[in-house]
Amino acid sequence: MRLKAVSGILLILLLLIGKQGLTSAVVPTETTPSDPPIHIHLTWQNETNTTITVTWQTNSPTSGDIILYDSVSRGGAPSDYSCRTKGVNYTYSGSSGWIHVVELTGLNPSTIYYFICGGDTGGWSGERAFRTAPSTSSDTRFVVGGDSRTNWTERERISMSMAKFSPAFAMHSGDMVNDGIVQSQWDRWFTDVDTHWIGEDNLTIPIIPTLGNHEYPQYTQKYFHQFALPGNERWFSYDWGPHIHIICLDSESPASGAQRDWLENDLATHANYTWKFVNFHRPPFVSGAHSPWTPARTHWVPLFDKYHVDIVFNGHEHNYQRTYALNWTASQVDPQDYSDGTMYIVTGGWGAPLYSPEPIWYMARQNITYHFCLIDVFNNGTLHLQAKDNQGHTFDEVTIHKYARVLTIASSPVTGVSLTINGTTQATPYTGLLPKGNYVLEMPENHNEYVWSHWLEDGNVNRTKVVIMDTDIALTGLFRHFCDLDKNGCVDMRDIAVAASAFGSYPSHPRWNPNADMNKDNQVDMKDIVNIARNFGKDD
Template sequence: EDNLSMTASGSSSKYLEKATWHHHVTIQNLKPGQTYYYKCGDPDAGFSAINSFQSAKGSDPLFGGFKASVFGDWGYSKNGHAISTRNALQTIKEEVDFVWHVGDIGYADDAFLHDPLSFQYENVYDSYMQWISNITESKPYMVLPGNHEAECHSPACLVSSSLRDKLSNFTAYNTRFKMPYESSNGTSNMWYSFNYGLAHFVIIDSETDYIDAPEGKRGPVLPSGGFGKTGEQLEWLEADLIKANEERAHRPWIFVGGHRPVYSDTTHASLIHAFEDLFKKYNVDIYFSGHEHSYTRSFPVYRQAVEKFGKDCYTSPNSTAYVVVGGAGCDEMTTEGP
């Protein structure tokens, strides 16, 4: 801790002139399952306090299992259920290895519901990022795109062509976060994958870039999508799953995450048509999603038919189980803003 001997530099970017800078640094050559101490900053602006994190566990069984906190639809709030989730995360912080937030992150796009005439989008996003720093300072915080990351649609944004253009098509989301899409041949933070321990995690974009994608229908004022050529997301997904299956002797589990459910208490035809056959073909174990502010878990399902019932339904199934974890605490349209 008293001997910080390595340095790494990165990049800085912003998407609004009078807004926060966002800094991203990639640290190379970390050993798996090791604790590293760090501080952020530069000699001119100063440095943060020293914090620590543990690098990802490898696939060697000697590393043992891991624990992840998986949820969606949280949102920033000074009260309500979101506070309960934050307190719970703080309580279990030392027990979990990383957090996986399956979309609808800070709900900055809903800030206008509490103050319709002012521009609060950036204030809420900044507040949220500070609000979760008690977790992110020491734990990986993996994210994927939800519908509430798509754009700012407040009156202030809709009447300003500058704000509307600069805060559309997941711009804030893709600037504020930096997921490992480069190392997994993905596309920005929209689709990518990573390994942790004995599992391979795949992130898909349930909002755009497939036939009848929900956010792809928005426009012409608030268009979303076009992150790849037609069919590119599905081509990438199949290539990633092929590679993951080739490495299954080392990492036997494959988990996929997307914001919208494929199956919950209802079915979602466009997602089923786009993704389900690939999940089946490459033996995806579980698909995690949010969007619906509840918890549900299915039996292994394929083409709207349950494959296995009973206590042993999750033992060597031939189809994917679907888990909705959208109850992180968003009290949409009911809680006070910052």
């Protein structure tokens, strides 16, 4: 009996020990990532409403080039994300690690996506989020600033202040670092972006950068290795929705030649955009430690005047300067109205040593302070610009009213017809917010088996191609079937009668009717009657 009791006790102990061992075996243990992503930042290489590019750095090329993402938060659990994209990695001379670049494509406009980056080998980042650009008209907020070079404390204070306003993106006008050859300065700058460029809405703020002289592009490629940008990465442009166009130029390259030609073509292509902004480093209008950059005045400013760029943002001068509206082509001694002029903003106060400006006739406001610019573009055609100090307080502001009108264009009875608005091709149905002005609207003369008839403007026939936008307006481009000879909206016996009355005629014949010559063989015969019969009953 005693032996049985001891055996029973031993069995119970063994079961308890086994159970504890089993429990400890399934308890997950958290491991510290061996090489997690750092210097995470967002840019665009293509369309802002359907793509985003994520760039980060690790110590090893094998740490992982993966983005896991979803349109709902997954809390950072790798197995829970529904989408996966793999990118590339590379290093370069003088780098402090390996750069990983992943472009996400096929995204939905105006959508928040949640993501983690890295890989199982090196470890994953924490979950981040971003929002794609809209494809329709919407209110937009963004920030602009530059010259973040040397004063790290002030630089980070500006970054934290601007992030509280949750901009859709931040434009940087160059001179991110003091010496673009020194990698440690880039590492400190990207640490600031990684850490502080997260809005109050918890969205990571993408950057639209431009080259400054302190990036030293003539001596080092470190800038280009660490930013993924469109085209040649020196001059490029983005659309933000259907009404905002952003151009970035390179004032470290010649302003004439290829860059000037590209600029004019880009401005001409986007001439109908309500708002046009340009960003580059060296200012054409400035007063203080630096002189105006004359190549921009010579080669770019005439184009800004011609295509009515709204605001040009620059850096280089370490302070804040805002001009009156200028049209340098119209007058070099008097300010202009905003309806015909461009505002030039020098915003070089993100951390570089401050300079004292000097008064000059075209400057409306100057200030010596660390700062950034906050721009709100509203769907009603209004822009509000505020210059903010490192505490987020406004020390200068200006409002521009475009008095934009909504233009809606449809085509009937066919759909999807392409038209041109001041020479720019658009597809129907079309809805656009356009500044008050004159617009030439042209429909094609033919679309498949239909031919152009006339405009229907808010219920009234309008046969002119020129529409003066004083109020919101709705236009319908009406087409008729090519067999509808009497233009009554339907192919019927009356059309056969029209063709019959011209039967046997030819050019110079007294009964000749070119509309009845369906097949355009210069005679009205049975082939034309048969053509009408085949389309009998079709409605316009």
